[in-house]
Amino acid sequence: MLDAFLYEILEVSPKARPAVIKAAYRCLVQENHPDKHPGDADAAARMSMINHAYSVLADPVKRARYDEKMNIRPAERRGSGVTSGAAKGSATGSKLRPFAFRPLE
Secondary structure, eight states, X not given: OTTSOHHHHTTOOTTOOHHHHHHHHHHXXXXXXXXXXXXXXXXXXXXXXXHHHHHHHSSHHHHHHHHHHTTXXXXXXXXXXXXXXXXXXXXXXXXXXXXXXXXXX
């Protein structure tokens, strides 16, 4: 279980934000729950792997440690409060253009 890539177990990107990880976890739990597969001996093992992956990736501290251990460089995640250098603006002090919806056609 420790050799498995946790992001692959939950079928998410390393850039996934916490809400996406939670949604992926819930979906996988519904699909792979042992009660839905009564004759399948591997169902409990799959659920154990899914639960382990979620317990690590849902906790920001454990996730940061895991990313560091796996040499995954810190990624910009929507809603994380971390912005990339390009999003901060240039050294001249220019600001980003505000977001605007396009008109519906």
